[in-house]
Amino acid sequence: MSSLEVKDLHVTINGSHILQGVNFFVPENKVTALLGRNGVGKSTTLKAIMGLNPGTGSIKFGGTEIVAMPTHKIVRLGMGYVPEDREIFASLTVKENLSLAARDEKPNYEMVYALFPELLTRTGQRAGTLSGGQQQMVAISRALLNQNKILLIDEPTKGLAPKLVTEVAKSLAHIADHSTMLIVEQNLALVKAIAQNIIVMDQGKVVFEGGPENLQDESFVKSMLGVSGGHK
Amino acid sequence: MSTFLLILITGIGLGALYFLVASGLSLIYGLMGVLNFAHGAFLTIGAFTGLWIATKVFPNPTTWTFIFSMFAGGIAAGLFALLMEQLVITRLYNRHIDQALVTVGVSLVVTALLGGWFGFDARFLPTPLWFTKAATIGDAIIPVDRFIYIGVAAILLIAMLSILKFTRIGLIIRAGVENRSMVTALGINVRLAFSTVFFIGGFAAGVGGVLISVFSYGVSPLMGGSWLIYGFIVVVVGGMGSIAGSAIAAMLIGITNQFANYYVTGLGDFVVVIILAAVLLTKPTGLLGKVSH
Numbered sequence: 001m002s003s004l005e006v007k008d009l010h011v012t013i014n015g016s017h018i019l020q021g022v023n024f025f026v027p028e029n030k031v032t033a034l035l036g037r038n039g040v041g042k043s044t045t046l047k048a049i050m051g052l053n054p055g056t057g058s059i060k061f062g063g064t065e066i067v068a069m070p071t072h073k074i075v076r077l078g079m080g081y082v083p084e085d086r087e088i089f090a091s092l093t094v095k096e097n098l099s100l101a102a103r104d105e106k107p108n109y110e111m112v113y114a115l116f117p118e119l120l121t122r123t124g125q126r127a128g129t130l131s132g133g134q135q136q137m138v139a140i141s142r143a144l145l146n147q148n149k150i151l152l153i154d155e156p157t158k159g160l161a162p163k164l165v166t167e168v169a170k171s172l173a174h175i176a177d178h179s180t181m182l183i184v185e186q187n188l189a190l191v192k193a194i195a196q197n198i199i200v201m202d203q204g205k206v207v208f209e210g211g212p213e214n215l216q217d218e219s220f221v222k223s224m225l226g227v228s229g230g231h232k
Numbered sequence: 233m234s235t236f237l238l239i240l241i242t243g244i245g246l247g248a249l250y251f252l253v254a255s256g257l258s259l260i261y262g263l264m265g266v267l268n269f270a271h272g273a274f275l276t277i278g279a280f281t282g283l284w285i286a287t288k289v290f291p292n293p294t295t296w297t298f299i300f301s302m303f304a305g306g307i308a309a310g311l312f313a314l315l316m317e318q319l320v321i322t323r324l325y326n327r328h329i330d331q332a333l334v335t336v337g338v339s340l341v342v343t344a345l346l347g348g349w350f351g352f353d354a355r356f357l358p359t360p361l362w363f364t365k366a367a368t369i370g371d372a373i374i375p376v377d378r379f380i381y382i383g384v385a386a387i388l389l390i391a392m393l394s395i396l397k398f399t400r401i402g403l404i405i406r407a408g409v410e411n412r413s414m415v416t417a418l419g420i421n422v423r424l425a426f427s428t429v430f431f432i433g434g435f436a437a438g439v440g441g442v443l444i445s446v447f448s449y450g451v452s453p454l455m456g457g458s459w460l461i462y463g464f465i466v467v468v469v470g471g472m473g474s475i476a477g478s479a480i481a482a483m484l485i486g487i488t489n490q491f492a493n494y495y496v497t498g499l500g501d502f503v504v505v506i507i508l509a510a511v512l513l514t515k516p517t518g519l520l521g522k523v524s525h
Binding site: 050052070071072075076081083087089090091092096099100101103142146 | 403404406407410411413414415416417418419420421422
């Protein structure tokens with residue numbers, strides 16, 4: 001069971017009521033994209049699911065209530081997390097970054113190096129000296145090393161050069177084939193390519209849930225996301 | 233030349249003692265953001281344990297009994313640090329002002345209890361006879377205890393760096409110093425790393441306490457407080473969370489202090505404060521700092 005059900009989730013940070021009763025469902029073996037303008041609470045939602053931002057309400061992962069659980073226990077239930085801005089450990093080598101993340105008895109290094117062969121040649125390099133794209137590969141690899149039931153991925157193409165966006169998007173499409181995934185992404189082309197469901201947030205609440213075919217509708221995209229549907 | 237060499241080696245010896253006090257402080261602050269004012273108490277507990285071993289358990293001092301005293305002092309201080317972390321600090325994570333206040337409280341309680349029990353006069357810690365001898369290097373006559381401080385600090389420095397570099401818990405500590413919440417987001421219970429760091433820090437301070445008792449010619453309940461100030465200065469200059477930074481800063485401060493005291497009588501502490509101010513103004517994260525809480 002790898003479905004995720006969020007009900008009436010509230011998060012307050014430094015007195016600001018960021019999430020105001022968020023409800024949505026992430027079905028098993030499907031990719032769900034969490035969309036919305038900047039600052040509507042998408043990353044906060046992912047962090048709340050991970051237990052990094054304490055929240056109230058209900059979050060059920062595979063039927064288990066995780067809302068008050070410590071982060072490391074939530075992760076051990078089978079949740080992989082790729083944070084916004086990568087958050088790789090800059091002073092550690094690529095190999096150390098990966099071995100720190102490995103918690104399964106047999107971490108899947110082969111799959112990770114097959115997906116990102118570039119990392120294999122840089123195992124001894126300090127992660128802080130990698131390019132943005134390579135750092136993103138490390139961040140994604142950390143989540144893929146273990147047999148996770150769900151992947152939470154926060155803006156994987158943010159700040160990457162167009163060529164690297166294509167490379168990361170290709171990898172995500174490959175992963176999406178056989179995973180349950182909740183992805184926050186501003187790149188609508190990528191969302192259209194991999195997502196089976198979309199959730200749109202505005203001002204700390206979910207305002208739309210449906211299929212990605214809605215993203216073909218220019219007026220929907222403009223009204224919901226405030227961007228032009230063609231490229232963003 | 234002989235005076236220069238004497239001052240240099242004495243400065244390195246003093247720096248070695250500063251390192252033993254500062255290394256744990258640096259790791260504890262770097263990983264957990266805990267400003268641990270009780271660290272001086274760890275040092276004092278180590279010193280009193282060493283005194284007890286050296287006077288009651290093995291009253292005829294030999295090299296081995298002294299080594300045992302140092303080890304016992306380290307273990308006692310490490311266990312006390314662990315106990316304090318489990319009973320007090322775990323309840324106050326992310327409440328930094330409360331942590332600072334409670335560690336000040338622990339420090340005052342330990343000083344008062346030891347003072348009430350043993351009195352505040354310094355007690356002599358017996359050492360093997362050869363500790364009081366001097367070695368001749370060139371024209372310089374150097375007390376051998378300086379080499380013991382340097383040797384012990386070097387062993388602990390290598391041990392700490394090896395733990396950090398080659399063990400899983402060391403990897404977690406290094407990563408935690410950089411980004412604690414991301415470590416937990418990888419499914420790692422970072423609390424184990426916190427406890428390890430407290431124990432290692434307490435151990436180093438305890439061993440330092442026994443050696444400082446030799447350097448200062450006595451064990452006193454008040455010794456922790458005065459050395460803690462230097463510990464904090466070393467941590468700030470070296471950079472929070474960096475063992476190598478602490479080692480470099482400890483040497484810099486120890487050597488500068490000794491030279492300044494010799495050439496500009498009594499101004500050693502003043503020069504140390506100047507170094508502290510210069511680092512704070514030019515590189516607030518310290519020489520090799522990794523975190524800035």
